[in-house]
Amino acid sequence: MKLEFMNLPQIRVKILKLVLLLASFVFLILCINFLKGPQENLTLLTCKEQEVNKPVIQEVDKPVVQEIDKPVLKDIDKPVLKEVDKLVFQDAKKSHVPSFCDFSDGRSDVCDMQGDVRIHGTSTSILFVRQKRSEGSQDDQIVRIRPYPRKFDTALLETIGDVRITPSTDPRYPYICRVNHTIPAVVFSLGGFLGNYYHDFSDILIPLFITSHQFKGEVQFLIMNMNPWWVGKYKEILSKLSNYDIIDLKIEHRIHCYPRIIVNLHSHKKINIDPSRAPNNESMVDFVKFLRTSYSLERNSTDISHRKPKLLIITRTFTRLLVNVKEIISMAEGLGFEVVAQDSSPEVADFARIVYSCDVMIGVYGAGLTNLVFLPDNAVFIQIAPLGKPSAREDFGVAAIDRKLNYIHYAINVNESTLLDTYARDDPVFTDPDSIHRQGYPVSFYTYLVKQNMKINITRFRPVLEQALELIRKQ
Numbered sequence: 001m002k003l004e005f006m007n008l009p010q011i012r013v014k015i016l017k018l019v020l021l022l023a024s025f026v027f028l029i030l031c032i033n034f035l036k037g038p039q040e041n042l043t044l045l046t047c048k049e050q051e052v053n054k055p056v057i058q059e060v061d062k063p064v065v066q067e068i069d070k071p072v073l074k075d076i077d078k079p080v081l082k083e084v085d086k087l088v089f090q091d092a093k094k095s096h097v098p099s100f101c102d103f104s105d106g107r108s109d110v111c112d113m114q115g116d117v118r119i120h121g122t123s124t125s126i127l128f129v130r131q132k133r134s135e136g137s138q139d140d141q142i143v144r145i146r147p148y149p150r151k152f153d154t155a156l157l158e159t160i161g162d163v164r165i166t167p168s169t170d171p172r173y174p175y176i177c178r179v180n181h182t183i184p185a186v187v188f189s190l191g192g193f194l195g196n197y198y199h200d201f202s203d204i205l206i207p208l209f210i211t212s213h214q215f216k217g218e219v220q221f222l223i224m225n226m227n228p229w230w231v232g233k234y235k236e237i238l239s240k241l242s243n244y245d246i247i248d249l250k251i252e253h254r255i256h257c258y259p260r261i262i263v264n265l266h267s268h269k270k271i272n273i274d275p276s277r278a279p280n281n282e283s284m285v286d287f288v289k290f291l292r293t294s295y296s297l298e299r300n301s302t303d304i305s306h307r308k309p310k311l312l313i314i315t316r317t318f319t320r321l322l323v324n325v326k327e328i329i330s331m332a333e334g335l336g337f338e339v340v341a342q343d344s345s346p347e348v349a350d351f352a353r354i355v356y357s358c359d360v361m362i363g364v365y366g367a368g369l370t371n372l373v374f375l376p377d378n379a380v381f382i383q384i385a386p387l388g389k390p391s392a393r394e395d396f397g398v399a400a401i402d403r404k405l406n407y408i409h410y411a412i413n414v415n416e417s418t419l420l421d422t423y424a425r426d427d428p429v430f431t432d433p434d435s436i437h438r439q440g441y442p443v444s445f446y447t448y449l450v451k452q453n454m455k456i457n458i459t460r461f462r463p464v465l466e467q468a469l470e471l472i473r474k475q
Contacts, residue, residue, distance in 0.1 A: 098139045107267040108149035111165055117261040118175040121252025126165045127175040142166050148189045149207045149267035160191045161224055163263050177257035183218045184260035186211055191225035197344060198367035205237060207265035209287050214279035217243040224249050233348060236294045272399045284403040288373060295352045302359045302376050302475050309472050311337040312355060314344060314363030320386060321453040331458055335465055344368035360468045364454060365392045372400050378475050380406040380468040387417045388433045388448030406471045410464055418453040
């Protein structure tokens with residue numbers, strides 16, 4: 001029988017395929033060993049153990065922060081998963097509010113914790129260690145609160161991050177103090193409408209004064225949504241309220257421990273303070289005195305015994321313009337006023353000194369009227385209210401009166417509105433403003449606050465300036 005053998009080229013091909021297969025297998029084994037790490041770590045781990053150990057291998061160059069703080073955060077998060085049904089939000093009913101929180105106010109919800117209070121910045125998580133649990137209370141519930149004092153504006157609050165407060169009676173709970181403080185802290189956000197001059201004062205600066213002035217500078221501010229530009233703009237005010245560096249929570253990895261932390265700011269009403277609810281019964285008069293100290297403003301009240309009375313007209317650049325401002329200036333000068341016409345400046349300190357040097361201030365409804373806080377006592381403030389803005393008196397007039405100014409409200413008529421150039425006199429814009437407001441805020445805002453300018457009737461306005469002059473001379 002004759003045996004048949006493969007020829008030489010066929011044998012070489014078979015051997016080459018076998019060698020490549022073997023090499024591939026060896027390479028696969030090496031890759032697996034490399035991914036598992038050194039041989040001494042090849043012990044089989046559960047998924048949970050692998051997750052815990054990973055940071056130790058990956059973060060060798062950051063042992064202090066990662067090995068100490070990161071596991072703490074993992075432990076912190078565990079109770080949230082177990083106690084989701086116990087979370088308390090800002091719209092919670094009164095019966096579900098912990099004793100250290102007040103959710104009854106219409107403008108802001110505030111939690112005020114005293115004792116052993118620990119906060120981790122980047123997670124905006126607070127541990128409140130309590131000595132004992134109160135029977136029948138809600139003090140064991142985890143609370144979430146958005147630290148911006150406009151709780152009535154639910155859409156806005158959705159853009160503000162929340163602070164999670166976890167009460168515990170166990171001091172061994174894994175929030176290990178890295179920085180200890182002997183002063184209280186206040187947590188608030190610089191999000192929202194900040195950058196608008198009115199909201200800067202109404203939403204933050206006045207509420208911050210209400211909340212923190214009682215500590216006489218011995219308090220630290222912990223800020224969410226940090227805005228360095230905003231902090232720089234109001235540095236004179238912030239540095240007078242706190243003697244300590246501001247902490248940006250977003251970049252603060254360490255656990256800070258305080259004897260007291262207040263989350264959110266107390267807010268009473270628009271650009272105003274209710275003395276009956278403020279610490280030490282402080283009022284807008286006290287806030288104005290504080291501003292004078294912050295900006296080194298010297299005089300306290302008007303005095304025109306040796307000079308002309310000075311009138312400031314707050315001009316505007318884009319909307320709600322005084323079309324005939326030159327006529328108003330000419331009339332005022334004819335009555336004996338020294339007139340300054342200027343738009344509100346982003347340099348707060350410089351413009352505060354201009355306002356403070358004046359005896360009368362005139363302006364159309366808008367954020368620039370917030371400068372009323374810098375007027376001297378007994379000065380005259382004249383607000384020109386556009387058509388379709390009935391809340392103008394409430395927004396600025398009440399605050400002016402409460403801070404001891406002479407307030408004059410000038411509501412323009414149809415003939416003084418440039419809307420007459422666009423709409424017929426019998427249009428609902430004039431005859432039924434409520435129907436415009438019912439179409440929603442964007443429609444009413446655009447109609448009355450964007451499209452409308454004012455051409456003041458000089459004859460009708462003259463008695464207003466004469467009244468202001470008389471009030472000043474009586475001082």
